[in-house]
Structure formats: C-alpha cells, structure tokens
Amino acid sequence: MGRVARALIIHELLERARDRWVIVTTLLFALLATGIAAYGRSAGDAAAVVTAPSLVTLNAFLVPLVALILGHDAIVGERERHTLGLLVSLPVSRWEILVAKFVGRGLALCVAICVGFGAAAVWLSPAQRPVVLSLLGPSILLGASFLSLGVLLSSASRKVATAASLAVVSWFLLILFYDLALLTAMVATDGALSQDTVAWLVTLNPAGLYRTSLMNQLVGVDALKELGLVVSMPGSRARAMVWFAWIALPLVAGAGLLSRRHAVTA
Amino acid sequence: MKLNVDDIAVRFGPVRALGGVSMALDAGQVTVMAGPNGSGKSTLMSVLLGLIRPDEGQVTADGRLVCDRSRLSTSWFRERIGYLPEAPAFSETLSGRQIMRFFASARGLPRARIEVVIERVGLAHAAARPVRGYSRGMRQRLALGCAILHTPEVLILDEPTGGLDQQGLAVLWEILDEWRKAGRTVLMSSHELALVERRADRVVVMVDGKVIAAGTPDELRSQSGLKPEVRIGPGLDEIYEELVGGVSWDVSPAH
Numbered sequence: 001m002g003r004v005a006r007a008l009i010i011h012e013l014l015e016r017a018r019d020r021w022v023i024v025t026t027l028l029f030a031l032l033a034t035g036i037a038a039y040g041r042s043a044g045d046a047a048a049v050v051t052a053p054s055l056v057t058l059n060a061f062l063v064p065l066v067a068l069i070l071g072h073d074a075i076v077g078e079r080e081r082h083t084l085g086l087l088v089s090l091p092v093s094r095w096e097i098l099v100a101k102f103v104g105r106g107l108a109l110c111v112a113i114c115v116g117f118g119a120a121a122v123w124l125s126p127a128q129r130p131v132v133l134s135l136l137g138p139s140i141l142l143g144a145s146f147l148s149l150g151v152l153l154s155s156a157s158r159k160v161a162t163a164a165s166l167a168v169v170s171w172f173l174l175i176l177f178y179d180l181a182l183l184t185a186m187v188a189t190d191g192a193l194s195q196d197t198v199a200w201l202v203t204l205n206p207a208g209l210y211r212t213s214l215m216n217q218l219v220g221v222d223a224l225k226e227l228g229l230v231v232s233m234p235g236s237r238a239r240a241m242v243w244f245a246w247i248a249l250p251l252v253a254g255a256g257l258l259s260r261r262h263a264v265t266a
Numbered sequence: 267m268k269l270n271v272d273d274i275a276v277r278f279g280p281v282r283a284l285g286g287v288s289m290a291l292d293a294g295q296v297t298v299m300a301g302p303n304g305s306g307k308s309t310l311m312s313v314l315l316g317l318i319r320p321d322e323g324q325v326t327a328d329g330r331l332v333c334d335r336s337r338l339s340t341s342w343f344r345e346r347i348g349y350l351p352e353a354p355a356f357s358e359t360l361s362g363r364q365i366m367r368f369f370a371s372a373r374g375l376p377r378a379r380i381e382v383v384i385e386r387v388g389l390a391h392a393a394a395r396p397v398r399g400y401s402r403g404m405r406q407r408l409a410l411g412c413a414i415l416h417t418p419e420v421l422i423l424d425e426p427t428g429g430l431d432q433q434g435l436a437v438l439w440e441i442l443d444e445w446r447k448a449g450r451t452v453l454m455s456s457h458e459l460a461l462v463e464r465r466a467d468r469v470v471v472m473v474d475g476k477v478i479a480a481g482t483p484d485e486l487r488s489q490s491g492l493k494p495e496v497r498i499g500p501g502l503d504e505i506y507e508e509l510v511g512g513v514s515w516d517v518s519p520a521h
Binding site: 006007089 | 339342349351352353356359371373412
C-alpha cells in the first residue's frame with residue numbers, strides 16, 4: 001500500500017475515535033458485556049461457560065450494527081462533503097482508497113470490540129478469561145464482514161441517508177429475518193431441505209456462521225444434538241472461505257463501483 | 267509546467283458536458299475560467315484531476331501525456347497538482363492541524379511544513395481547534411493550505427474566493443502572485459469576475475461545454491462591444507483594505 005493509503009488509514013482511525021456514534025455504541029457494548037459477565041460471575045467456576053454463550057448472542061446483534069454504522073458513510077460521506085474528489089485527485093488508486101478506509105475503520109472496530117470484551121473479562125478470574133477472549137478473533141471476523149458490507153453500501157449510495165437506510169435494512173435482514181426465513185422455508189418444504197443444505201444456508205450468513213461455530217466450540221456438539229440443533233456444519237476450510245468471501249467480495253464490488261464514470265463527480 | 271488541453275470532449279449519456287475544448291495553460295500564468303453553471307468548467311477540472319476520463323482528446327504537461335480517452339490522469343501528474351474543491355467540508359471533529367497532517371503525510375512532507383503553511387494561510391490561532399468551530403472563510407483557507415502544502419507545480423482552484431473575507435482574499439492573491447513569479451501554473455474557476463480580473467493573466471469564457479472567448483482581460487475588453495467606463499476614486503474593496511489595515515479616517519459630516 002502506498003504512502004497516501006497508509007496516511008488515510010491513520011486519518012480514518014483518528015476520525016472514528018472522535019465519532020460520537022462509535023463512542024456511544026462502544027460504551028453500550030461494554031456496558032452490556034459487563035452486565036452479562038457480572039451476572040455470570042454468580043456461577044463461580046462455571047462463570048466463563050455461562051458468560052461466553054451470552055456474549056456470543058450479544059456480539060451477534062451488536063457487532064454487525066457497530067460495523068455497519070462505521071462503514072456506511074466511508075465513501076458517500078466524502079462525496080457529500082465534496083472531499084471525495086480531493087481524495088481521488090491524490091496520487092492513489094481508487095481501490096487503495098477503499099481498502100484504506102476499510103482498514104482504518106476496521107482498526108476502530110477492533111478497538112470497540114476489545115473494549116467490550118475487556119469490560120467483560122475484568123469480571124472473570126484469570127483462569128476463565130481465555131474462554132471469553134477466545135471469542136475475540138471470530139468477533140473481529142464478524143465485524144469485518146459487516147464493515148465490508150457497509151463500505152459496499154456506501155460506494156453504491158448517492159446520499160449518506162440512503163446508505164444509512166440500506167445499512168439498517170441489511171442488519172434487519174441478516175440478523176433478524178434470515179433465520180426466520182430459513183425456519184419458514186424448512187416448515188414450508190415440510191422437511192424437504194436436508195440438514196446439510198440447512199447447515200450451508202446457516203453458514204452462508206456471517207452472523208449464523210459466527211453463532212454456530214462458537215456454540216459448537218463453547219457448548220459442544222453433543223449438547224447441540226440434544227437440543228435437536230444442526231450439528232453437521234461445513235468444515236473449517238469451508239467456513240474460512242465464507243469469511244473470506246464476505247470480507248473480500250463486497251470490497252471488490254465497492255472498488256468496482258468507485259471506478260464508475262460518475263462515481264466521483266456526480 | 268505548461269499544460270495543453272487538446273480537443274477534450276466529455277459526454278454523460280446524451281448530455282455533452284465538454285465539446286472539443288482546447289486551451290493552453292502556460293507556466294507563470296493565472297488562467298481564470300468563467301462561465302455560467304453547467305458550462306463545463308468543473309468537468310474540465312475533473313478531467314485534469316483524474317476524476318473522469320475524457321471521451322476524446324488528450325491533456326499533456328510539458329509534452330508528457332497526462333490523460334486521454336484510455337486513461338485517467340497519471341499518478342505522476344497528480345503528484346504535482348494541488349486542488350481546492352468548491353466548498354469542501356472537512357471532518358468537523360478533527361482540528362485544522364490534524365486535517366493538514368493527513369495531507370502532509372499523504373505527500374511525504376515533514377510536520378514542520380504544516381506549521382509554515384498554517385501561518386501562511388492565517389490559521390495559526392485556530393489550528394488546534396476542531397473544524398466545527400471554523401467560519402466558512404476559515405474552512406476555505408484550510409482547504410487552500412492543504413492544496414499548497416506540497417508546493418504543487420499546478421494549482422487547480424474551483425471557486426476559491428467563496429466565503430473568503432478581505433484578509434482571506436489577500437492571502438489568496440499573495441499565493442497566486444507567488445505561484446506566478448515562481449513560474450508555476452494556476453487554473454481557477456470563478457463567478458466573481460470583478461474580484462479576479464486584476465489577478466488573471468488569461469480569461470477563458472465557457473458556455474455549454476465550449477470555449478467562446480479566450481485572452482487577456484485587455485484583449486477581451488478590446489474585443490467586446492461594450493462602452494468603456496471610467497471610474498474616479500478608489501473602489502470599495504480598496505477603501506475597506508485601507509480601513510482594516512489600520513488606517514482609519516474620520517467620516518464625520520463637514521460643518
């Protein structure tokens with residue numbers, strides 16, 4: 001990455017550190033995580049086991065929201081402020097601008113996630129902290145997926161308000177309605193959908209992939225089986241490909257949109 | 267750096283934004299583009315800045331290709347231009363110094379250069395404050411500072427006088443004079459011709475994507491059919507400069 005892109009990464013991080021929406025959602029995340037951990041503390045030695053699944057559920061809702069907020073105005077915000085042309089006129093390619101904005105905002109997202117987990121970890125004993133801290137990596141992957149989606153929506157939109165609306169709709173669709181739609185499909189097809197198909201459909205949604213991978217890791221396959229939940233999840237290589245696709249493909253599409261004729265001037 | 271704009275045409279669907287525009291931007295000259303909204307001034311600037319590719323024609327700088335229908339403005343050229351967009355709105359939460367720091371880092375400049383430019387554009391007293399507390403004129407001066415940070419060979423200014431008070435205009439005129447004397451190239455667009463006519467070495471008038479007149483202000487005056495006007499006494503801008511510059515005079519009525 002060139003000099004301009006590196007400078008843009010630091011600039012983005014500085015700007016996000018002062019973004020009131022990012023600060024508010026980070027504090028909210030830390031508060032809720034603290035609440036979960038403090039409540040789970042009453043379970044004594046089993047605190048981490050009680051706390052971790054609840055944190056997974058919290059993260060599955062909040063992390064995508066924070067990520068979409070961070071990403072939605074990455075490009076369209078510059079366009080509305082009449083500074084996108086200024087950025088593009090620097091000796092830097094458009095894809096570098098997009099990636100630099102993703103990385104800079106991604107670093108801010110990492111800080112937000114670490115603050116949340118840090119707040120939870122404070123309530124646990126040192127022996128139990130690794131269980132909760134093992135959620136950090138997958139949470140960052142979840143955040144990166146939705147941040148990438150947010151940047152794509154930003155590249156595709158003409159106004160910040162439009163990008164914000166699309167971000168909210170995306171959150172509802174992927175976090176709330178996707179699983180309901182899947183359940184509806186299973187009921188409507190009267191079980192015609194195979195377990196493998198359902199497993200793949202769950203995995204293809206980054207929020208679903210996040211939840212099922214971590215539940216598998218935390219609670220164990222047998223416990224899931226007893227609850228009648230899907231256990232034949234795609235392997236680790238397939239899951240890695242899904243993460244990669246969700247992070248890379250929106251950025252590639254965003255770079256393509258930014259390269260359009262009217263992308264900067266209209 | 268001498269720029270040659272050769273037969274540049276740009277179409278956006280059925281709309282012809284630029285129709286075969288040609289002009290020469292000489293080193294050591296301030297060229298002002300004038301014309302109504304939609305005349306193609308910003309589109310031509312966008313071509314030079316690498317924001318859009320022309321459909322026809324090419325731009326060269328000192329004989330070296332900058333852009334044509336197959337490519338946007340090269341990196342080499344964009345290293346050498348400074349751009350002031352119309353009414354830019356920088357991040358309100360960052361200070362002027364932090365905004366400039368980004369552009370300095372992007373251009374590989376030392377931090378000491380930032381302080382020199384901040385002083386130059388008259389923002390030393392406000393550089394540490396968030397941009398949200400800046401007036402429109404201060405934001406314009408900040409943008410001007412960002413454009414000249416790396417002492418570009420070509421300055422491209424889109425409506426640079428917007429929002430500037432007399433002090434801000436004085437800073438702008440000084441910078442234009444400095445660029446002219448150093449043999450650098452300036453291209454600016456303006457609606458405020460009365461304000462810029464004394465500073466322009468060449469004026470290019472554009473309408474509907476075409477150049478309809480070009481020349482020095484005196485050449486345009488002699489070509490026009492308008493009657494000459496003689497003004498006796500200083501202009502209001504000169505009176506203001508004298509007042510604000512510290513000299514005040516009593517305007518009490520005669521007894």
